[in-house]
Amino acid sequence: DGGITQSPKYLFRKEGQNVTLSCEQNLNHDAMYWYRQDPGQGLRLIYYSQIVNDFQKGDIAEGYSVSREKKESFPLTVTSAQKNPTAFYLCASSIDRRGDSNQPQHFGDGTRLSIL
Amino acid sequence: KQEVTQIPAALSVPEGENLVLNCSFTDSAIYNLQWFRQDPGKGLTSLLLIQSSQREQTSGRLNASLDKSSGRSTLYIAASQPGDSATYLCAVPNAGKSTFGDGTTLTVKP
Numbered sequence: 001d002g003g004i005t006q007s008p009k010y011l012f013r014k015e016g017q018n019v020t021l022s023c024e025q026n027l028n029h030d031a032m033y034w035y036r037q038d039p040g041q042g043l044r045l046i047y048y049s050q051i052v053n054d055f056q057k058g059d060i061a062e063g064y065s066v067s068r069e070k071k072e073s074f075p076l077t078v079t080s081a082q083k084n085p086t087a088f089y090l091c092a093s094s095i096d097r098r099g100d101s102n103q104p105q106h107f108g109d110g111t112r113l114s115i116l
Numbered sequence: 117k118q119e120v121t122q123i124p125a126a127l128s129v130p131e132g133e134n135l136v137l138n139c140s141f142t143d144s145a146i147y148n149l150q151w152f153r154q155d156p157g158k159g160l161t162s163l164l165l166i167q168s169s170q171r172e173q174t175s176g177r178l179n180a181s182l183d184k185s186s187g188r189s190t191l192y193i194a195a196s197q198p199g200d201s202a203t204y205l206c207a208v209p210n211a212g213k214s215t216f217g218d219g220t221t222l223t224v225k226p
Contacts, residue, residue, distance in 0.1 A: 006159075033214075042120070042205055042216035043160075058213060090159055104150055105207070105214060107159035 003027065006091050006108035012116045013078065013085060021076045021111045023091035031096030032074035033105065036060060037088040046089075049074055050096055078113060088112050118143045120208055122217035129196055130225050137191040137220045139206035144184045146208050151180050151191050154203045154219070163204075164191070196224045 004025045013019045025032065031050045035043035045058030049068040063082025068074055074093075078085045089111045095103040119142045129135050139149070148167045152160040164173045164180040166189065173180050179192040193200060205219040 004159075035216075040125075040218065042122075042218040043207075043214075044216075045213050048213060088157075092160075104162050104165045105160075105209075106162065107152075109159045110157070112157070 004091060004093055004106055004108035006089075006111050008111060009109070011111055011113045013113060014116050016080045018077055018079050019113070021078070021089055021091075021113070023074045023076065023108060024072055025074075025091075025093045025106075025108075026072060027093055027106060028071070029093035029095055029106070030071070031094045032068070033092040033094075034058075034064075034066065034074070034076045035090045035092065037090060037110075043090060046076065086114050118146075118208055118210055118215045120206060120215050120217040122204075122206060122220050124220060125218065126221045126223075128223040128225065131196060131198060133196050133224075134192070134194050135196055135222070137193070137204050137222070139189040139191070139217055141187045141189075141208050141215075143208075143210075144187050146184065146210070148209065149180075149182055149189050150207045150209070150214075151178075151189075152205045152207065154205060160205065193222075196222075198224045198226050200224050 007022045033048040034046040047066040049055035065077045091108045092105040094105045121140045150165045151163045166173045166182040177194040182189045201224050203219040203221045207214045207216045
């Protein structure tokens with residue numbers, strides 16, 4: 001079945017450590033997104049990518065990094081510079097033909113990151 | 117900068133009741149508006165997407181309306197069921213990004 005797979009489901013980070021969250025999609029979508037969700041709040045955009053080898057900062061990019069070497073994959077690294085990384089991280093994708101914002105977003109099941 | 121507000125933050129209703137969830141946005145120059153459902157600890161499931169040229173979209177017991185001029189959208193749920201209990205979020209895309217409201221957490225009591 002087509003969809004978005006995020007792994008792992010749960011992740012723990014030690015002080016000073018970088019961790020990477022995986023996001024893979026087999027929907028043949030051009031655009032991919034990373035969001036952070038804190039308890040009782042909506043989603044805030046971290047990074048997004050509309051095409052391979054290109055990505056843009058969202059509203060809260062500091063302390064995070066991404067890469068987009070393949071259309072299917074958009075991994076997110078939470079670096080040691082992110083001082084408050086505990087949150088629920090959601091990856092999404094959409095068809096996003098260049099300039100077409102009428103396409104719905106599809107989401108993975110999320111990764112919950114906690115500090116040890 | 118687009119801001120999206122959802123009121124109320126939480127809602128509890130008895131089973132069978134019809135209900136309305138509200139979503140407001142500050143910039144009316146939108147392409148579309150999307151309603152999502154989120155179950156605890158899960159990702160988001162798309163419920164309805166209303167394009168800017170439409171006023172309504174329906175799917176089963178759900179009906180979403182859009183009034184761009186007033187910056188409002190409503191999600192109407194008919195004959196609510198306990199299985200409808202979840203958090204409902206609205207989102208407005210702009211230039212490849214989306215701005216989300218904080219959601220309304222709905223509890224439907226048997």
